[in-house]
Amino acid sequence: MTSPDALRNRENWDRRSDEYQERNAEFIGRKDEPRWGMWQLPDSELGILGDVAGKDVLELGCGAAQWSILLAQRGARCVGLDNSARQLEHARELMAAAGVDFPLVHGSADEVPLPAAAFDVVFCDHGAMTFADPYRTVPEAARLLRSGGLFAFSHSTPLAMCCWSDETETMEPRLVGPYFGMHRFADLPDEPVEFNLPYGEWIRLFRENGLRMEALVEVCPPEAAESTYRTAAETEWARSWPMEEIWLLSRSTTGRSKVVRDKRGPEGGLTDHAAVNRESWAKEAASYVAGAERNWATAEITWGILDVPETEVKILPDVDGKDVVELGCGTAYVSSWLARRGARPVGVDLTAEQLETARRMQAEHGLEFPLVHASAEDVPLPDASFDLAVSEYGASIWCDPDLWVAEASRLLRPGGELVFLVNGTLLMLTSPDVEPVEPAGVELLRPYFGMRRFEWESDDAIDFHLGYGDWIRVLTSHGFEVERLVELRNPGHGSGRYNLFTPEWAERWPAEEMWKARKVA
Numbered sequence: 289m290t291s292p293d294a295l296r297n298r299e300n301w302d303r304r305s306d307e308y309q310e311r312n313a314e315f316i317g318r319k320d321e322p323r324w325g326m327w328q329l330p331d332s333e334l335g336i337l338g339d340v341a342g343k344d345v346l347e348l349g350c351g352a353a354q355w356s357i358l359l360a361q362r363g364a365r366c367v368g369l370d371n372s373a374r375q376l377e378h379a380r381e382l383m384a385a386a387g388v389d390f391p392l393v394h395g396s397a398d399e400v401p402l403p404a405a406a407f408d409v410v411f412c413d414h415g416a417m418t419f420a421d422p423y424r425t426v427p428e429a430a431r432l433l434r435s436g437g438l439f440a441f442s443h444s445t446p447l448a449m450c451c452w453s454d455e456t457e458t459m460e461p462r463l464v465g466p467y468f469g470m471h472r473f474a475d476l477p478d479e480p481v482e483f484n485l486p487y488g489e490w491i492r493l494f495r496e497n498g499l500r501m502e503a504l505v506e507v508c509p510p511e512a513a514e515s516t517y518r519t520a521a522e523t524e525w526a527r528s529w530p531m532e533e534i535w536l537l538s539r540s541t542t543g544r545s546k547v548v549r550d551k552r553g554p555e556g557g558l559t560d561h562a563a564v565n566r567e568s569w570a571k572e573a574a575s576y577v578a579g580a581e582r583n584w585a586t587a588e589i590t591w592g593i594l595d596v597p598e599t600e601v602k603i604l605p606d607v608d609g610k611d612v613v614e615l616g617c618g619t620a621y622v623s624s625w626l627a628r629r630g631a632r633p634v635g636v637d638l639t640a641e642q643l644e645t646a647r648r649m650q651a652e653h654g655l656e657f658p659l660v661h662a663s664a665e666d667v668p669l670p671d672a673s674f675d676l677a678v679s680e681y682g683a684s685i686w687c688d689p690d691l692w693v694a695e696a697s698r699l700l701r702p703g704g705e706l707v708f709l710v711n712g713t714l715l716m717l718t719s720p721d722v723e724p725v726e727p728a729g730v731e732l733l734r735p736y737f738g739m740r741r742f743e744w745e746s747d748d749a750i751d752f753h754l755g756y757g758d759w760i761r762v763l764t765s766h767g768f769e770v771e772r773l774v775e776l777r778n779p780g781h782g783s784g785r786y787n788l789f790t791p792e793w794a795e796r797w798p799a800e801e802m803w804k805a806r807k808v809a
């Protein structure tokens with residue numbers, strides 16, 4: 289049965305189709321090659337679909353089928369599906385003019401009248417993944433794909449949805465709407481219903497339906513980019529913060545073949561940031577003794593600044609009998625929690641003073657496990673020695689992501705899991721760089737594109753923070769399959785330590801993120 293939202297969008301698109309095609313047809317109907325999104329970036333540059341010759345391809349929300357026409361001319365066996373009869377009338381006219389013919393199906397992407405496992409590629413450029421409910425369209429896309437098939441779609445980013453102002457009708461350089469609870473946008477009665485989800489929910493939905501993340505391409509329009517969809521001011525906004533993104537997924541248990549890059553720190557020494565951080569943490573270690581005493585004496589596992597219980601997050605596997613390495617263990621309280629649950633942990637940390645506190649805690653609590661004085665970017669332990677690698681604000685923020693993730697991959701056995709916690713991406717974009725520390729606000733204070741290495745006025749240390757697409761790139765390039773992203777929400781416990789955010793801020797936007805990935809066997 290067609291949903292009420294699909295019926296509303298059908299009526300809306302039937303009514304607006306002629307005006308839409310008149311305004312955008314020349315821009316999106318260029319015949320040189322397939323192009324993505326609001327700035328029509330070439331697929332040949334982005335590397336999303338690649339060669340489609342001889343493949344069965346379904347376009348979900350094809351509109352006037354400009355994309356499918358180009359793919360059919362390149363040898364694909366296309367099917368176009370759209371919810372609007374008027375859009376499909378435009379499609380038939382364009383197909384006749386181009387001299388191509390393929391099936392067009394009038395229907396909603398949340399209930400596709402086509403058989404399972406019928407396609408090698410399912411895709412859309414905005415289309416159904418913007419205007420149909422993902423809780424229904426993602427299972428449909430997975431059903432329609434053959435094993436090994438690709439699912440690719442572009443849409444507006446969750447960040448863009450948070451920064452859109454109905455009042456000014458444009459993108460603002462600040463957070464306007466909440467991130468948590470994002471799903472259905474239907475505030476304007478004369479506009480179509482649109483949909484989006486938080487990143488963690490997208491990832492959960494993909495994994496639940498057997499889809500593996502290959503890439504998340506966050507679009508930064510080049511200097512010469514033009515658009516009939518966005519104003520010049522909005523295009524300029526999108527050069528600092530991603531307004532549009534493209535997900536590339538596979539219906540596969542193994543994914544595309546990848547080369548795991550062997551990245552290690554400099555031979556015989558520390559990276560420059562590791563040397564700076566060792567000195568900084570040596571000075572700070574005494575201020576973490578009280579926290580170590582508290583956490584070692586606590587039986588319950590809690591995560592992060594917000595102290596969210598593991599019983600709520602449920603991100604750890606059963607660790608009983610497992611070999612675990614904690615990368616950037618500090619005072620090793622996480623390792624102590626895991627040891628009490630039957631794990632065989634090894635703690636690795638760069639700072640001798642932190643490890644000294646850890647050893648004192650071991651003696652006081654009668655727990656013994658190895659502690660290794662080393663950088664997590666170059667760990668003196670053998671390959672394939674562990675079942676689980678974990679980092680809670682350790683290597684996950686104080687080490688170069690490519691270096692420490694490569695080491696985690698090297699240390700894990702095939703099928704081993706990586707769990708780590710970092711500051712929330714939106715928190716990093718909105719945190720003032722002042723001394724003393726002030727909590728995050730709503731203004732976007734620094735660009736998203738290029739974020740990686742941070743040096744703060746209030747801290748001698750150097751830390752690292754990536755955007756969502758870059759974390760997926762780093763993990764997949766080092767042989768991991770992303771399984772979960774848990775974005776921690778303020779559980780009503782206040783703002784936690786360090787004055788980084790207010791309770792109200794953390795109720796609307798994620799202050800902390802936990803990633804879980806599995807090393808591909």
